[in-house]
Amino acid sequence: MVSAGRKAVVVGAGLAGLSAACELDKRGWDVTVLEARDRVGGRTWSRVLSNGASIEMGAEFILPGNTELVKLAAELGIGTLDKGMRYGQREPVGGTRVDGPTLRAAVKKLREALVEAEEAPDSDKPSAAWILAPLDIPQGAKEVIEARTEISAAEVIEQVPAPEMAGLAAIDDSPSPGLAGGNQSLALALAERLGERVHLGEKVEFINWAETGMAVCCESGAIFEGERCVLAIPASVMDQIQFAPGLPEEKAVANRVLPYGHAAKLFVPLLESVPPSSVMNVPERWWCWTQTGADDSVTPVVSCFAGSAPALKRLEVESGPEKWLESLARTRPDLELDPEGAVLSTWDDDPLVKGAYSISPMVSQTAALIEPVGPLRFVGEHTAGEFSGLMEGAVRSGQRADVTAD
Numbered sequence: 057m058v059s060a061g062r063k064a065v066v067v068g069a070g071l072a073g074l075s076a077a078c079e080l081d082k083r084g085w086d087v088t089v090l091e092a093r094d095r096v097g098g099r100t101w102s103r104v105l106s107n108g109a110s111i112e113m114g115a116e117f118i119l120p121g122n123t124e125l126v127k128l129a130a131e132l133g134i135g136t137l138d139k140g141m142r143y144g145q146r147e148p149v150g151g152t153r154v155d156g157p158t159l160r161a162a163v164k165k166l167r168e169a170l171v172e173a174e175e176a177p178d179s180d181k182p183s184a185a186w187i188l189a190p191l192d193i194p195q196g197a198k199e200v201i202e203a204r205t206e207i208s209a210a211e212v213i214e215q216v217p218a219p220e221m222a223g224l225a226a227i228d229d230s231p232s233p234g235l236a237g238g239n240q241s242l243a244l245a246l247a248e249r250l251g252e253r254v255h256l257g258e259k260v261e262f263i264n265w266a267e268t269g270m271a272v273c274c275e276s277g278a279i280f281e282g283e284r285c286v287l288a289i290p291a292s293v294m295d296q297i298q299f300a301p302g303l304p305e306e307k308a309v310a311n312r313v314l315p316y317g318h319a320a321k322l323f324v325p326l327l328e329s330v331p332p333s334s335v336m337n338v339p340e341r342w343w344c345w346t347q348t349g350a351d352d353s354v355t356p357v358v359s360c361f362a363g364s365a366p367a368l369k370r371l372e373v374e375s376g377p378e379k380w381l382e383s384l385a386r387t388r389p390d391l392e393l394d395p396e397g398a399v400l401s402t403w404d405d406d407p408l409v410k411g412a413y414s415i416s417p418m419v420s421q422t423a424a425l426i427e428p429v430g431p432l433r434f435v436g437e438h439t440a441g442e443f444s445g446l447m448e449g450a451v452r453s454g455q456r457a458d459v460t461a462d
């Protein structure tokens with residue numbers, strides 16, 4: 057417990073900021089959360105289409121081993137819901153043909169190669185491309201693994217660290233749940249706990265700090281003072297806040313050079329619901345799925361996800377959903393689409409993140425991203441090491457000991 061009246065200001069009401077705020081609150085800090093948007097949740101944003109289907113504009117799947125997210129949600133009375141399809145199993149369409157057994161055998165070989173790569177020191181960690189290129193597997197399998205990696209890491213394979221092929225880009229049969237009521241429900245429940253201490257529409261522009269405390273200044277003119285400030289915003293937008301004195305060079309560089317992946321999603325209502333399915337357009341680097349919702353009923357929507365900058369360019373997402381809709385109709389002739397109700401979700405053009413999620417930083421980079429500076433603490437998925445890029449990483453970072461420690 058801290059001495060009564062010590063004030064903490066959390067900047068950003070995504071899962072990292074809200075988790076941090078609740079931890080600070082539990083330990084006796086007088087906490088305020090400042091969020092630039094008119095909603096909480098950041099990159100978790102659950103919506104409902106005009107036909108009643110629930111969609112996730114941002115984070116969708118809870119991956120295997122993402123235990124802290126599920127635990128925190130359970131504490132707040134939020135369960136999980138299996139979507140029926142498999143995130144790690146996608147029927148390939150386009151490119152060189154490969155059958156199931158051949159692909160499974162190739163994935164087994166890949167896993168063996170990845171075990172060796174895991175033992176390499178951090179500074180020598182190979183890229184996914186470096187592991188995949190020399191692997192003695194059929195061309196069709198190589199294309200599928202490459203597409204799977206680029207889509208999920210949201211980056212071209214040369215820039216993706218090899219371990220991602222066993223992590224968020226793994227080809228396996230693990231269940232694919234989300235939070236019941238939508239992933240944003242966790243942020244909403246955390247915010248409810250904090251009540252009026254969460255201020256929406258407050259964009260932080262300037263932070264004046266000294267060893268003993270800080271003043272956080274918003275675009276609105278509002279100023280919040282305290283002894284602890286938790287920066288829970290993406291590294292990609294840290295330079296939108298002016299610090300006085302400036303952040304140490306190592307910290308500023310760590311934020312500036314951290315790469316972010318590029319992803320977009322497209323949701324199209326279905327005139328007729330279909331059972332859970334999962335199909336990947338290999339050459340175009342996007343995949344789509346149909347799923348079950350509450351009560352295991354089929355949801356009348358097809359959700360699509362494209363990853364990597366070249367994929368978004370090819371699909372012309374900057375100009376709207378038309379090109380992607382055409383490709384979807386070709387890729388899934390089995391679906392009865394209602395294109396009029398389509399919703400496109402893009403993040404590169406979102407000024408409060410300017411990308412999708414960070415690309416697995418190395419241990420040394422993570423240390424520099426986390427390093428406290430006077431009263432300032434730094435959280436967010438990008439600071440979460442092996443859980444970076446995930447909701448799990450956001451929650452774990454907010455619960456880190458240095459956030460609340462004296």
Ligand SMILES: Cc1cc2nc3c(=O)[nH]c(=O)nc-3n(C[C@H](O)[C@H](O)[C@H](O)COP(=O)(O)OP(=O)(O)OC[C@H]3O[C@@H](n4cnc5c(N)ncnc54)[C@H](O)[C@@H]3O)c2cc1C
Pocket residue numbers: 067068069070071072073090091092093096097098099100113114115116117118119258259260261288289290293296297319320321403408409411412413435436437438444445446447448449450
């Ligand atoms: C398309 C997409 C798909 C994804 N899929 C998955 C998935 O399937 N599974 C998974 O686990 N994860 C997924 N993710 C990643 C996941 O959404 C993030 O890792 C996680 O939500 C990040 O939480 P955060 O709190 O670190 O950051 P954010 O959610 O970005 O929260 C930061 C908050 O800070 C606010 N902010 C920024 N600047 C300021 C400022 N100057 N002043 C005040 N407020 C500010 C922002 O508005 C935002 O609300 C996906 C992300 C995207 C974009």
